[in-house]
Amino acid sequence: MSQLLEAMVLRHTHRVPVPPGPAGDGAAAARQFDSALMSVGFKLSAELLERLSGTAEEAVRETAVRTLATVRAMVGDHVAHNVYFVDFPRHVPDTLDFWMRCIVGALDDHASREGVLAQLSTGTVDLLTLPGYGVYGHAYAEVLAAHDELIAAAGDRLTVLHLGGAPDDEVTALYLALAGSATPLGEEHLRDLGVLAGHCVAGPQPAEIPVRENRAVVNRVRLDAGADLLLDTVTDVLRLACALSGGDVTLIEPTRFRSMPRPVRRALLAGLDAVVAAAPAKLADVTAHREAFKRLGERLHPHEHPRWPHAAEVFAVARGERAARSLDSLVQELLGAGDVTGAVRLLAAAPGRLFRALDHLLRACRTRDERDAVVAAVERAAPQVSGRVLLSLREHLQNRTGATDGRRLFVNRLGRAWAAADTRVPLPEPERKRLIEALDAETGRRLPAPGHLLVDPAVLDVALPLSGRATTGGLGVLPRGSLSPVDGELLRFFVYWKQTRKSTDFDLSALMLDGAYRTVCWLSYTTLTQVEGEHSGDITDATHGASEFINLRLGAVRGSFIVPQVNIYDGEGFEEVEESFFGFMLRESEQQGMPFEARTVRMKSELRGPGRVALPLAFLRDGDGRWHAKWLHLYLRGTPSANQVEGNRVSVATLLRGIVERDFLTVRHLAGLLGERAAATTLWDGGAVPPGPVTYVGLARPEGLHPDSVVVTPENLRDLIPA
Incomplete structure (x- = not known):
């Protein structure tokens, strides 16, 4: 097994595949391995320690080297986390005093003096022009020397690694689990699925690949291997074309299709032809992605292949040369005419779309008979939809009680969030309860007997992870809406980023809100100290990587909410930088230690999303004074540059309220x-x-x-x- 595949198994399962090698006396090496793991917050299970102890010492050491590299990256300890203020969080200066020191230092510098004097004459100074601002003034070794060693505490994180099976068996099991997932995968998982599919293309395959995005990733590998493609809609072919061009298989973002070799073009055209020949009505799906199909047609040249006439029909629909009305347009026509029961009869042939249209249908009903027809159709269709759709509708219905503050929260599959006025009328309560009971009954029927x-x-x-897009890759990360307890005296956030091509400035901030979601205060590069804690200082360039920290004393926090955020002030976006991640640590005040200590890290998540402001999670204080983490995984559009916590307080508070007050399943x-x-x-x-x-x-x-x-x-x- 390659190191890449072994690392995937470890990241996804916390299992170490059985190390290859002869039996031997590896007890001493295994104990050293275990000790090294504990220094970064991991530990071998008793079973794994016993197995390694009976393995040859050299094999144990090789396993240890690979495993340690993987877990250190999982927790964010694979990079050096330097800080602007060398002994942070001690001796962090007042913000204005610090800025004045930077100006004085610039005036003492012959190269910068003239420019600073010119700025002072105008009454303003650009901090970014000061030579001592935003750059590390010391080496990482000096940070090490300035801090005492971390004192171990009972509350430090300890993630147990368990004994896995044979390497190939572990890889195959992971591939089958990801490919056969009943819910969409996140970006990291989709990327891993592509690698695993290539390794397992000749081995066992899942009985079904229900999620279309997963199917596109697997189809790309099957196409390269000459295996049969899994296609039953024209959109499956479009997703495959996106995968072949390195584009977005979710079809949210447009893909620039690459030139394709003739065998690939033939395979895609043959796939389209077979789908449409078997079910001509599926041409209606083209209209939902008309522009993408038009661009794809320019690459496939369907006119050169008359033996696949049905494929040519796809592109004729995309160009508007042939009519193919979508189901949604027909339903809207019936609803516009007031024919709710007719719309329900039409949607009965597409259970998934019936479920998605349920709220609209119920609000369009004028009589009890019409409402009964809608509910009865959903009850009949329930056995035909996926469990994810059942549970998604269940969550929707439990939030449609009529108790609303007049705002509606929207989050797309990429995590971009916005709020709008909620003008919907409440759903009728008898029908809402009846539907919830039907959904629960169908869900319970499908669950296995657990013993x-x-x-x-x-x-x-x-x-519940109803979508992989509701979370991110990392360690200790939970789906959006999850609530988990937070225990400790000190809460410390961290962000790390490394730019790819141009100077990039990320800014870590923390906004404190009261129970009515009003601003109490914040910590950022513009406010380095507050009663609550300290900011580690602004870093404005990440050529070699950069880190920022915020240290909070939970007992001193004013207000009910803490909202950490990462603002892009300038440069590359979250999806453009070479690497970026956010996390938080918990420790007791007497533990001391470095600004970053791997074994105190509770969560580390990748920052990969749209927009210029990231909101990974928030912290809520309950009525008893206990703190909990509420997982957000949201991104705000922000502005092209100069995003600051001061400028997005209102939008952040609105989105936080929407998440906190939503009843998640x-x-x-x-x-x-x-x-x-x-x-x-x-x-x-x-x-x-x-x-x-x-x-x-x-x-x-x-x-x-x-x-x-x-x-x-x-x-x-x-x-x-x-x-």
Whole structure:
């Protein structure tokens, strides 16, 4: 197995594949390996430590080197996190005093004096023109010397790595799990799926690939290997063409199609021809992506291939030369004429679209008979839609109670968020309750009998991953809307970025809001100190990578909400930089240590999204004074440059309110339905686990589980979603 594939298995499963090599005495090397892992917040399980102890020492050391490199990258410890103020968080100056020191230093510099004097004569000074501002004035080694060693604490993170199976078996299992996922994958997972599909193309394949984006990634590999393509709509072919051009298989962002070799063009045209020949009505799907199909036609040259006439029809529809009315347009025509029951009859042939149109249909009803017809159609169609669609509609309905502040939150699949006035009338309560009962009954029917269900209570408030786009790659990351407790005296945020081509300035900030979502204060490069804590200083160029930190004393925080954010002041975007990630650490005040300590990191997530302002998560204080993390994964459009916390306070507060007050569907819901089918249900208290096989649902796999147990943790939480 290559190191890349081994790293994928470790990142996705927290399992170390059985190391190759002969038996031997590797006990000493295994203990050293375990100790090195603990220094960055990881540990070998007892089973894995025992297995390594019986392996040849050289094999253990090779496994240790690879594994340590992977876990350090997982937690963000693969780079040197320097800080502007060498002994941060101690001795961070007042902002104005600091700026004055920078100006005085610039006046003492012969090269900059004249320019600074000219600026002072106008009454303003551009900080970015001062030679001592925004750049590190010391080496990382000086930061190491300025800080005491971290004192270990019981609350430090400890992520257990478990013993995996044979390397090829682990890779195949991961491929089958990702390819067969019932929910869309995030960007990182899709990228990994492409690599895994190439490695596993000649091996076992999933019985079904229900998510279209996943299918496009797999089809690209199958095309290269000469295998049959998995196509049943014209959009499948369009997604495949996007994958071949390195574009967006979700079809959200436009793709610039590359020139394609003749065999590839023939394969795509043959695929389109076969789909349309089998079901001519599928030509209606072309109109939803008319421009993309027109651009694709310019690359495929369908006029050169008369043996595939049905493929030519696709591009005739895209150019407007042939009519192919979409189902949505027909439904809108019927609704415009007041014929709700006719629209319902038409949508009955497309259950997924019926579910998506439900809210609109109910609001269009004028009589009880029409509402009964809509609800009855949904009840009949429920067995034909995916579990993800069932649960998505369930979450929608539980938020349509009529209790609204008049604002509606929108989040697209890329994480870009905005709010608008909610002008919808509430749904009728009898129909809403009836639909919820029907959806719960159908979901429960699809869930497996779990046997002995063992549940970690800490996972119950984790939101169901109904879309991979509702989260990001990283360590300790939970889906949007999840709630998790935060314990510790000090909360420290960090951001790291490394530019690709041009000077790039990211700014880490933290906004504090009261219970009414009004601004209390903030920490940023314009406000380095507050009662709550300190900012590590502004870094304005990341040629060799840059880090910024915010240190908060939770007991001193005024207000009810803390909203960390990353603003792009200038330069490359989140998707353009070579690397960027955000995270937070928790520690006790007496622990000391460096600004960045891997074993205190609770979460590290990649920053890869649209917009110029990132909102990874927020922190909420409950009525008892306890803090919790609320996961956001949102991006604001912002402005092309000079984004600051001061300028987006209102929009951030509005979006935060929308997320906090939304009722997300969580693991608690599915655990309750599973419990109805379980032979026994136990809430795990962190102690000994039952001796026999269980279905375990929790934040991390406990030691000692029976080998035949089914384990669901955040790494594979999507497995809870029924097919």
